[in-house]
Amino acid sequence: AQKITQTQPGMFVQEKEAVTLDCTYDTSDPSYGLFWYKQPSSGEMIFLIYQGSYDQQNATEGRYSLNFQKARKSANLVISASQLGDSAMYFCAMREGQGDYKLSFGAGTTVTVRA
Amino acid sequence: DSGVTQTPKHLITATGQRVTLRCSPRSGDLSVYWYQQSLDQGLQFLIQYYNGEERAKGNILERFSAQQFPDLHSELNLSSLELGDSALYFCASSVRTGSRNEQFFGPGTRLTVL
Numbered sequence: 647a648q649k650i651t652q653t654q655p656g657m658f659v660q661e662k663e664a665v666t667l668d669c670t671y672d673t674s675d676p677s678y679g680l681f682w683y684k685q686p687s688s689g690e691m692i693f694l695i696y697q698g699s700y701d702q703q704n705a706t707e708g709r710y711s712l713n714f715q716k717a718r719k720s721a722n723l724v725i726s727a728s729q730l731g732d733s734a735m736y737f738c739a740m741r742e743g744q745g746d747y748k749l750s751f752g753a754g755t756t757v758t759v760r761a
Numbered sequence: 762d763s764g765v766t767q768t769p770k771h772l773i774t775a776t777g778q779r780v781t782l783r784c785s786p787r788s789g790d791l792s793v794y795w796y797q798q799s800l801d802q803g804l805q806f807l808i809q810y811y812n813g814e815e816r817a818k819g820n821i822l823e824r825f826s827a828q829q830f831p832d833l834h835s836e837l838n839l840s841s842l843e844l845g846d847s848a849l850y851f852c853a854s855s856v857r858t859g860s861r862n863e864q865f866f867g868p869g870t871r872l873t874v875l
Contacts (some may be wrong), residue, residue, distance in 0.1 A: 681863060687847060690763070691866035698861070739805065746792045746855045746862045748817055751804035 649673065650687035650738050652752035659724045659728045660760050666713070667723040667755045678742045680711070680721040681749065685735040694736075697721055725757075764788065765867035767852050774874045779840040782870045784852030786833055792816070792855045793835040795827055796865060798846040810835055842874045 651670045659665040671680065682694040697705045697712045705712040713722040725732055735756050739749040764787035772779055785795050795807040796818075806819035810829035821827075824842075829835040839846060849871050852862040 679861065681868070689871070690868050691851060691853075692763075693863050693865065696861050696863055739804075741862065746811070748794060748806040748809055748819060749796075749853075749864060750806070753803050 648707060649750040650740055650752035652738055652755050654755045655753070656693055656756040656758070658758050659725075659732060664726045665722060665728055667722065667725070667736050667738070667757070667758060669721045669752060671719050671721060671738075671740050672759060673719075673740065673742050675742040677744045678740055680712070680714070681708070681739045681741070682721075682723045682741060683737045683751075685734075685737065685754070687734070691737075695723065728757075728759045730759050730761060731738075763865040763867065765852060767850075767867035767870050769870060770872050771873075773875065774842060775875055776842055776844060778842050778874075779838065780842065780872065782837040782839070782850055782852075782872075784835045784837070784867055786835070786853075786854030787856075787865055788855035790856045790865075791833065793808065793829055793833070794853045794855075795821075795835070795837050796853065796866075797848045798851065798869075799845075802848075806853075806870075807850050813854050833838070839872070844874050847872055847874045858875040 678699045684692045695707045695710045708739045711724045735754045736752045738752040766785045779810045791812045807821040809817040818847045849869045851869045852867045855864045
């Protein structure tokens with residue numbers, strides 16, 4: 647079974663607008679971590695934001711925020727005030743357990759920001 | 762710059778050949794992970810090493826092997842290469858503290874098998 651599902655293969659957003667990228671996950675482990683990574687066309691993977699399963703508040707990092715709905719098993723990424731440099735592929739990933747374990751990635755969502 | 766280095770950046774080789782990809786983790790990170798990114802399979806975990814010992818194995822083919830050396834750098838060896846092995850290979854590292862344990866990725870090695 648797919649552990650991470652990203653249903654939006656591609657999205658267009660106008661500069662300065664907000665965009666929400668969907669991510670749902672599947673795990674029976676009560677302890678897990680959810681991550682979002684950005685992959686620009688140059689190829690590198692850039693860590694954006696983290697949400698732990700026991701965190702009470704939604705994570706925020708600058709213009710990135712994570713809408714964590716535990717009961718629905720969703721961890722959507724919100725990018726506010728989009729910039730041209732936000733055009734990239736975005737991956738949702740999950741680590742099951744508390745330790746330094748592997749990440750399971752979704753298929754990714756391509757975001758294109760229009761001027 | 763994540764602090765994780767990978768060499769080479771690009772590698773072009775022929776079917777049947779063997780190649781070695783090298784990774785140096787961030788200073789202080791004991792865990793090294795290898796991932797493969799291909800168009801058809803997406804991002805797949807291959808293998809993890811922790812302080813020189815193999816910790817976890819994912820969808821790694823028997824033709825592939827890896828090791829982590831005492832100085833914590835790691836190498837991924839790919840042998841009897843096939844066209845389908847063409848992919849972007851990432852190394853990532855993390856330090857085992859707290860609950861966050863985010864993984865920092867290197868720039869990747871793009872392997873093309875002709």
